[in-house]
Amino acid sequence: xxxxxxxxxxxxxxxxxxxxxxxxxxxxxxxxxxxxxxxxxxxxxxxxxxxxxxxxxxxxxxxxxxxxxxxxxxxxxxxxxxxxxxxxxxxxxxxxxxxxxxxxxxxxxxxxxxxxxxxxxxxxxxxxxxxxxxxxxxxxxxxxxxxxxxxxxxxxxxxxxxxxxxxxxxxxxxxxxxxxxxxxxxxxxxxxxxxxxxxxxxxxxxxxxxxxxxxxxxxxxxxxxxxxxxxxxxxxxxxxxxxxxxxxxxxxxxxxxxxxxxxxxxxxxxxxxxxxxxxxxxxxxxxxxxxxxxxxxxxxxxxxxxxxxxxxxxxxxxxxxxxxxxxxxxxxxxxxxxxxxxxxxxxxxxxxxxxxxxxxxxxxxxxxxxxxxxxxxxxxxxxxxxxxxxxxxxxxxxxxxxxxxx
Numbered sequence: 001x002x003x004x005x006x007x008x009x010x011x012x013x014x015x016x017x018x019x020x021x022x023x024x025x026x027x028x029x030x031x032x033x034x035x036x037x038x039x040x041x042x043x044x045x046x047x048x049x050x051x052x053x054x055x056x057x058x059x060x061x062x063x064x065x066x067x068x069x070x071x072x073x074x075x076x077x078x079x080x081x082x083x084x085x086x087x088x089x090x091x092x093x094x095x096x097x098x099x100x101x102x103x104x105x106x107x108x109x110x111x112x113x114x115x116x117x118x119x120x121x122x123x124x125x126x127x128x129x130x131x132x133x134x135x136x137x138x139x140x141x142x143x144x145x146x147x148x149x150x151x152x153x154x155x156x157x158x159x160x161x162x163x164x165x166x167x168x169x170x171x172x173x174x175x176x177x178x179x180x181x182x183x184x185x186x187x188x189x190x191x192x193x194x195x196x197x198x199x200x201x202x203x204x205x206x207x208x209x210x211x212x213x214x215x216x217x218x219x220x221x222x223x224x225x226x227x228x229x230x231x232x233x234x235x236x237x238x239x240x241x242x243x244x245x246x247x248x249x250x251x252x253x254x255x256x257x258x259x260x261x262x263x264x265x266x267x268x269x270x271x272x273x274x275x276x277x278x279x280x281x282x283x284x285x286x287x288x289x290x291x292x293x294x295x296x297x298x299x300x301x302x303x304x305x306x307x308x309x310x311x312x313x314x315x316x317x318x319x320x321x322x323x324x325x326x327x328x329x330x331x332x333x334x335x336x337x338x339x340x341x342x343x344x345x346x347x348x349x350x351x352x353x354x355x356x357x358x359x360x361x362x363x364x365x366x367x368x369x370x371x372x373x374x375x376x377x378x379x380x381x382x383x384x385x386x387x388x389x390x391x392x393x394x395x396x397x398x399x400x401x402x403x404x405x406x
Contacts, residue, residue, distance in 0.1 A: 028321035048075070049307065051305070051317045056322075061296075104219055104238075108356050121370065123153065139398045141397065146363070148165050148169070148246070155217050161200070167180065172244065173248055205232050248392055249291065250360050253364060254367060257284050262380060276338055281368060283339050377401075
């Protein structure tokens with residue numbers, strides 16, 4: 001095991017508690033300004049190199065020949081070989097990865113997403129209706145349900161299952177959070193959430209295999225890899241991955257906007273000129289950076305940011321830090337409604353660029369359009385509570401109030 005280069009305590013950037021307040025941004029700023037990478041401890045046996053500069057993160061995520069995804073992509077399984085490696089799209093390297101995602105990517109194209117415009121709009125109006133009825137509601141809880149609803153419709157999952165899926169999916173990405181933690185602690189929570197989700201999708205697989213349609217699960221079932229259709233295990237793993245991808249990206253940029261920009265005039269400027277919605281959504285994604293990190297393992301000796309990386313070392317890219325790099329984003333801390341260019345890394349970059357990014361963007365544009373057309377006078381209405389997670393940067397409770405526009 002390597003010794004920490006700078007006395008970083010066990011936990012450090014890997015500690016989920018760090019992200020329960022906004023102090024982690026200052027830590028990111030300090031590390032990003034170094035002229036070398038810093039070694040961080042994840043636990044007593046495992047550590048990783050932290051990559052925080054934009055161009056370094058861009059290189060690591062693009063270079064699948066040097067940095068593999070197949071050994072694990074998240075800190076919560078560092079030091080453990082990922083059982084999904086080579087089977088799940090997110091945990092498979094090119095060229096196999098490219099073949100696996102091709103049909104799914106087509107099913108989630110801009111044309112496909114725009115065909116679902118009215119369906120997505122109806123779901124959004126249903127989810128935000130309590131804000132009109134009561135004048136206040138827990139915005140974060142509503143947003144956590146939104147991607148499950150949209151994904152549930154596109155995967156043709158029963159509505160009655162959505163609440164359970166939302167809890168299990170968030171337990172699998174925030175197992176340290178007391179609201180999602182199950183008996184036995186974080187590791188047990190992660191294992192149990194995965195077991196229940198895979199058992200759920202096993203039942204769905206058998207039902208859907210008998211009744212194929214044009215939904216996303218049917219697309220996966222009929223996708224051919226290596227001259228054969230995917231195995232049931234591969235289909236189930238990728239069902240989980242697709243829905244998880246929606247849950248980790250879609251909710252947290254609107255939550256960021258409502259948590260940090262109510263009362264500073266931003267929403268009023270946006271509402272007065274909704275022609276900025278496309279660029280404003282991108283800026284919300286950049287500053288929120290819902291996915292905090294992606295992990296890779298070096299498959300050969302290399303160098304990043306003046307630091308020697310040995311084959312087998314874990315390397316973690318911190319997307320939120322990269323997205324606030326002043327070398328790429330001038331005045332990076334400011335929310336610029338019209339920022340262009342805005343080549344943020346909120347959806348990753350390279351071969352593993354989020355396959356559902358178009359659907360997420362369409363959903364967010366519709367959401368903000370409906371919110372800013374129907375409501376005004378947004379204000380906090382209670383305590384904001386962030387998730388205990390080193391993977392997701394976001395809120396689980398965010399009470400707000402607003403007035404209906406007559």
